[in-house]
Amino acid sequence: MSLQEHRLLIDGELCEAEGGATYENLNPATGQVIGVAPDASAGDLDRAIGAARAAFDNTDWSTNAEFRARCLRQLQEAFESHSDEIREMTVAEVGCPVMLTHGAQLDVPVSGLGYYADTVDSYEWETDMGEAKPFGIRSRRTIRREAVGVVGAITPWNFPHQINLAKVGPALGAGCTIVLKAAPDTPWAANVLGRLAATETDIPAGVLNTITSADKLIGATLCTDPRVDLVSFTGSTGTGRKVMEAAAQSIKKTFLELGGKSAYIVLDDADATIAAMGVAFQIMSHSGQGCAITTRMLVPRERHDEMVDAVVAMINGIGWGDPNDPANFAGPLISKVQQDRVLGYIDTAVAEGATVALGGKAGALEGDLAGGFFVEPTVLTGVDQDSTVAQEEIFGPVLAVISHDGDDDAVAIANNSQFGLSGAVVAGDVERARAVARRVRTGTMGINGGIFYSPDMPFGGYKQSGVGREMGVAGLEEYLEIKSMAEGI
Numbered sequence: 001m002s003l004q005e006h007r008l009l010i011d012g013e014l015c016e017a018e019g020g021a022t023y024e025n026l027n028p029a030t031g032q033v034i035g036v037a038p039d040a041s042a043g044d045l046d047r048a049i050g051a052a053r054a055a056f057d058n059t060d061w062s063t064n065a066e067f068r069a070r071c072l073r074q075l076q077e078a079f080e081s082h083s084d085e086i087r088e089m090t091v092a093e094v095g096c097p098v099m100l101t102h103g104a105q106l107d108v109p110v111s112g113l114g115y116y117a118d119t120v121d122s123y124e125w126e127t128d129m130g131e132a133k134p135f136g137i138r139s140r141r142t143i144r145r146e147a148v149g150v151v152g153a154i155t156p157w158n159f160p161h162q163i164n165l166a167k168v169g170p171a172l173g174a175g176c177t178i179v180l181k182a183a184p185d186t187p188w189a190a191n192v193l194g195r196l197a198a199t200e201t202d203i204p205a206g207v208l209n210t211i212t213s214a215d216k217l218i219g220a221t222l223c224t225d226p227r228v229d230l231v232s233f234t235g236s237t238g239t240g241r242k243v244m245e246a247a248a249q250s251i252k253k254t255f256l257e258l259g260g261k262s263a264y265i266v267l268d269d270a271d272a273t274i275a276a277m278g279v280a281f282q283i284m285s286h287s288g289q290g291c292a293i294t295t296r297m298l299v300p301r302e303r304h305d306e307m308v309d310a311v312v313a314m315i316n317g318i319g320w321g322d323p324n325d326p327a328n329f330a331g332p333l334i335s336k337v338q339q340d341r342v343l344g345y346i347d348t349a350v351a352e353g354a355t356v357a358l359g360g361k362a363g364a365l366e367g368d369l370a371g372g373f374f375v376e377p378t379v380l381t382g383v384d385q386d387s388t389v390a391q392e393e394i395f396g397p398v399l400a401v402i403s404h405d406g407d408d409d410a411v412a413i414a415n416n417s418q419f420g421l422s423g424a425v426v427a428g429d430v431e432r433a434r435a436v437a438r439r440v441r442t443g444t445m446g447i448n449g450g451i452f453y454s455p456d457m458p459f460g461g462y463k464q465s466g467v468g469r470e471m472g473v474a475g476l477e478e479y480l481e482i483k484s485m486a487e488g489i
């Protein structure tokens, strides 16, 4: 039985949106309505911000680290004890293949709550800096880390549990209170989190609040409201720019995880099959709807055709379609809007001179899936490094193959991007691969198939891919202020 939640969490109460307003939640694999979600109003959001402010100002949440760690463990246990129902709900709401819920779509982010509980337990909240005599005055000095305050968290639809929990875990662990504003397309993931927090943990009223709304702009208030101390945003670079501009009015701290156009660099001594396997699984994973997916494949010019043949063969061997089929690695896109957007990019690529070596059309499936928002896995070749599909984020199962003329050229093409989120390099000689990885201006890099994704590894972008780091100790510290104190002695 799939777990759904039709209520918001505000000030410790599971409640309907103002006036009982709801909107329809669609299954992207079928296009069918699967239920409703609360359609929060500006008034609901205002109450949630007020509750988070009061909980921060009037309770000992921010100073009781032991209690916070316990609450995070309770939340982890709550998710784990309902994992089957949440898994089913996630496949229906997100359209992600069930296989991926055993990784980044559910199980790994849930384990991240335990990671943050342990980190809160072991973190050095105060550092003794010993004595010094600045201006001749003997002083005993301490550096203290304190919670930033009220966090406004705004999240996208592509990996809702991963992104919601990668904000809620460290923000609560740091001692902040939070208003989580989820993407309109994936409301249940946030409201189930609210329900579990309210019914199966001791998290006090107001510490965690969830807001879902059909109005995708409702969260803009979180960027301007003076009661919010920090905005933690994950989404597109264009929206991130608006968030930063709005937050600038009150000099709010902003933490941004944005888009990517990451390069998968194949050096001339790489094994074609190994290289093709890595990039094929990336581009197929959740149909390319991941910010860190490597969507530009840079291949040695003299091995171009061999690499294209290898990657096409590899993609053809990976299952896609029904997300409930445990053999599938790719499902639908989240919405008709995204499906049209991705198909539009493929048309643009062809108009700008690229060739479609595989796919290129809407996925035509049968039965219930005929109404789903599928796009065929697509490989574009002869892509110019400055063309639209080499520069803009597509967010679909579309791989752009670009030729390079050696290691220096590959690094230059990889860095020819407004983004700097992720990347990968594959080579026979690992030392060469490491040297290339160090020169790529991105926040994460995989070398010869290595996976950086894990709750204890910081994740984030250089350049217009973001500001700050999520996950790892760095992820906790985004939600902390630093206070330097000195006692005269």
Ligand code: NAD
Residues within 6 Å of the ligand: 154, 155, 156, 157, 158, 159, 163, 181, 182, 183, 184, 215, 216, 217, 218, 219, 220, 221, 223, 234, 235, 236, 237, 238, 239, 240, 242, 243, 257, 258, 259, 260, 290, 291, 393, 395, 421, 460, 461, 465, 466
């Ligand atoms: P989006 O930018 O359209 O929306 C993200 C969130 O912001 C949603 O909750 C939306 O309702 C809200 N929003 C939209 N306009 C707003 C405004 N003016 N003020 C405040 N909030 C606003 O992104 P999306 O389409 O939901 O998600 C896809 C994007 O997210 C891709 O660009 C992807 O790369 C990016 N992403 C980045 C990461 C990362 O960690 N770097 C992770 C996942 C997704």
